Amino acid sequence: MTDDAPPAAPPLPLKPFVSIGGLCEVIAFLSLGFTWLGSLGRYGWMCDLLSHFRLQYVVACAAVLLFALIRRRSWLGLAALISLLWNVQIVYAFHQTADTTGMAHEKPLRVMTFNVMTDNHNPVAAVSHAMQSDADIICLPEVDDTWRVALQPLRVKYPHHVEEMNSGHFGIACYTRLPVKSLEVRYYTVWRLPTIVMNLDHLGRPLTFIGTHPIPPMGEQDTREWRAQLSGIAALVAGLSGEVIVAGDLNATPWCEGMRLLRKKGGVDFHSLDPVWPPTWGLNLPMMIPIDHVLTKGGLTVQKRLLGPEMGSDHRSVTVEIMR
Template sequence: MSEDAPPADKPSLLKPSISFGGFCEVIAFLSLSCTWLGSLGRHHWTLDLLSHFRLQYLVACALVLLFALIRRRTWLVIVTLISLLWNAQIIHAFHQTAEKAEPKAGKTLRVMTFNVMTGNENHVAAIEHVLKADADIVCLLEVDETWRLSLEPLRVKYPHRVEEMNDGNFGIACYTRLPLKSSEVRRFTIWGLPSVLLNLDHLGVPLTFIGTHPMPPMGGLSAREWRSQLAEIGIIAGTIEGEVIAVGDFNATPWCEGMRLLCEKSGLQFRCVDPVWPPTWGLKLPMMIPIDHVLVKGGLSLQKRVIGPEMGSDHRSVTAEITR
């Protein structure tokens, strides 16, 4: 018998260099990292971009926790449980932000915001949906020249309107049956994106309505201008002492840095009995998020908030019943 040691196996390129369990742990670490990096959004736009996906992180944490328990990885169980609770408490903070109250007869104000999408070909169904909602104030986004004829039923139904449809994906149109004192179109950022300001009378009380649609924060410049527009809207609302309603596709989730800046500068709040975290954009995608909102100020609250059905757009409408 030879005393020579058997030759060692030669490494094979076909052999995996990491086990399946190790691979899963790496994926788990990356998934959990996004939870914490997204909490540092004020420091850089890429980190704030990560903050939008709290719902997805919550699901990912639950799956990673199950994996960690099966694999008996104590450290992973602890880190995942903390991450899961962190995401859960952020989401839960927007589950109910106002107390249920019995609205007085005739005192309810219905408001709708709907990004109809420029490329949406289902104009008839979308407009019928808006008409059926019978809101007192309607704000439509991404209306361009292709929508001009389709909007005629709204011009007939509502005595007051402001339409800016020459801005491509950032066209905006607002309609109201409330007495209109004055209207104004403000343009923000280097792109001059329009926002509509309506000074209304609601049962003898002045009401300011703001409809807006900032650029998606999908790059350094876009993120800076997105944050700037939200901050400017906040400053405008902050200078108004009375009642304010701000609606639109904010391209911002309730828990991102841009939304924090808007609310901090303006005094605007979600103040809603119903949850405001259910997704309104991308409901056919795994990265669905809530970015269409109704915010209020000055003693107003949302006693009901309804997300509309699919109408050919990648967004769903949001209809809110507002009371004092």
């Protein structure tokens, strides 16, 4: 016998709480679940919030499909394939929303919308970018009192303008070289956020331009106010019989419920030969989405749509050329 104690057994390695495969399956279920919950936007604000990320769901569902093929999970692969096709067809529906049939051969009307971001550290470059667009109508959401000096070149170049700068991040300014019949600012929802309405003359015909910037739908109350503003603008547009353009940072992707209400109730649509799904907000972020838009009514067609470079804002400008 000996007094020496036997050596202690080495500690067992800790097992991970969730395996890599299990984690991948959780991500797979979330990706597929968000795809279908996002299709129920009219029934709840959370579902509508999920609807904005169709581009991300395309990538996620493709990754889930690959994972299912590698793991030989046929049921998961089928669900991923159906979800992938569902997202692709939603996005592709906004790849081209007009045709060239019957388009007039005339000088196109150029319109720019650019959320310059209130806290932009280089307002001079942002305004210079707007100037270089040489647009006939320019809409700049998110201008406040700190932008008054920077905007002076636009006031000089464009004989007609409306500036509503007392609404913080929801200030807005519009500039035009077209003949003006009337200019006004309308206020929507309990937040009284400004929307600029300009009644113009476009080649001898009346044209109404509406520039707006609703609140982001980030909660139940905000979503209610966001939908109310878009519905209010839709009601305004529905009562107009001539050519109409609605532009701005709508905080709405082409496939969300708020956009559906605007298009259905107002009679406006993208009417664009170019795709309207490329992201305009969230530069360099994985959650970038298209929320800056130009919609038309009355036989107007967007024949070209260009996105601008990074100019100190978290948005990219959208410049379109519109034909009858």
